[in-house]
Amino acid sequence: MFVRAYIFIAVLLYCLTYGSSLNFGIVEASNRTDQTGLSLADSNMSTNNDVLQVQILARSLESRLNDSAAILEATSSLPEVRSTPNASLLNSTLESLHGIPQDSDIEKRRIAQAILSNFDDFAVVTYIMPNGDMYFLEPYSLQQNQTRNNFAFRDYFRGAMVTNGTYLGDIITSTASGLKQAVIAVPVHSEGDDGNPIEGIWVGAIDLGRLNGELQSFNLSDNQRIVYVDSNGTKIADSDKELASNTNETFSDLRSFQNAIAGKSGSITEDVNQKTTAVSYHPVKALQKLWAVLWMQQQDSK
Template sequence: MVKGLGLMVIPVLFLIIGISAITFMFIPSMSTYSVMNENQNNSNTNQSQFSITTNLTLLKQLDLHTLSQSLNNTISDLMDIAEASMNGSNSFGNMPMVNITSEMKMKYHGIPSDLDLEKRNEAKKLLATNKALLYVGLLLPNGDRYFGEPYSPYQTNSSITNFAYRDHFIGAVETNQPYLSNTLNAVSTGEPLAILANPIYSDAKNNNTLIGVQVLGLNYTYFNDLVKSAMLPEDSNKRFVIIDSNGTEIADSSSDNKNMELYKELQSFQNAKNGESGILVEKVNGKNMYISYTPIKFAQTNWIVLLMSTKD
């Protein structure tokens, strides 16, 4: 019996020794992987921080940092409004909604001013606290206007009641995300503006049933004031412009020399449209100009900031 037990001990000892050896072999490898992985994570973090730092440094060198920062802050606020409507943080998706009759569409171009005051008051509050907004409205799933604020002139003066053909409505519904239009003219006043549209669903997580599309009309006068505020007294030979991805001017620090078709032809515009920042010398209105440029991310597209200065 003892001999048999002794014979059993020998394989067990070999098994223990084998496991120890295997463990010894693998522990350094696992430690090395952990260190390598940590180093890789640190490297990625450092690269990200380096990229941000480099971009900030570049924008400062191009004299675009102050305006870009102000513009990014404004865009962030606007995107927050869109997100709040999409996730149900405000009343725009609240049910029930007023059933719009044919008579309402003909007479009021949506619901009357004294109906669904909860949503109207929410829109008025947004307008009062966000100078970048010119108009706040809600479209039904078929594109019909439900309401618009300010009620006058944006609802009362409108000759159109269905906006299903607009690219911002189509884009918001197809992507299930906020969608920014290029510059267009308001149907009620004719003034230029861009519209940030976002879909609102009954189930925000699963995008089950479309309740409507919130539309935020952007106030170009606000953005014009923004670019002018970025100018310094000694910047008399400089000119800031903000343009959309179609090349149309949104804001201009100069009160003259507006040419909506000019910017499409500039290489600086094309570079910024492709996501680049930099500086070029280009001819504008027959004069050689230094043009600093950078893109500004806004929803699914980019706005573009140019700084033009005379070449001595």
């Protein structure tokens, strides 16, 4: 209970300092609704309203990503997280345990566990050393399942190290769970000035399964479909339960997607899977990247 309150205070202080508009849905994150009060499931899904609905979805997704980043940034500044990691212990256990033991550097682990317990959008929280070696991963059961020990090749790691700032990586398949994840990485500096050398990278992976579930809860007609797409055209979430399992589906060739990642919003008609489809689109300002929301409605065949 103390750790939860500690994190809440840390996040609150961060928001007051940096002006973040974090929505505190700590335990009830799964019940979040759009700030406009519009119920997507109950609204009229006519084509004329699709552009507005897409804008609402885009703003909601932006808010979630910004909230997640703010949580990681705030907790990365806690003294427990900023304390020097036990590199000598890691060197002796990396190959056998894929990180430090479960009962080691417990202060850092407790912060990670509290994030997972109180902020439902996170699937895992990890600490990575400056050379890319995994220091620990929570939940620990997933650390045990790791098939890699070094993550210097990941774009989120490289981005955080090079920019010395918060970085959203490309959609990846987790080496621990095998599931698709969106990963946010924050550099951790030693206690004192943030100008000190980077001690490690504090990482949170977003549970894309939750995004799928929320889109699939909308009351769409059979010819309608909503997808979230990253900057590479990779599908993030899908309102179609059957098509959601096709994780290799890409939307990079669609003109609507290309317009959205160029920062444009609108609606066009184009072929999607060889079917004439009206597509409403809107960009998602996902930290340093642009994602897209596409709302597709197949046209009646003549």
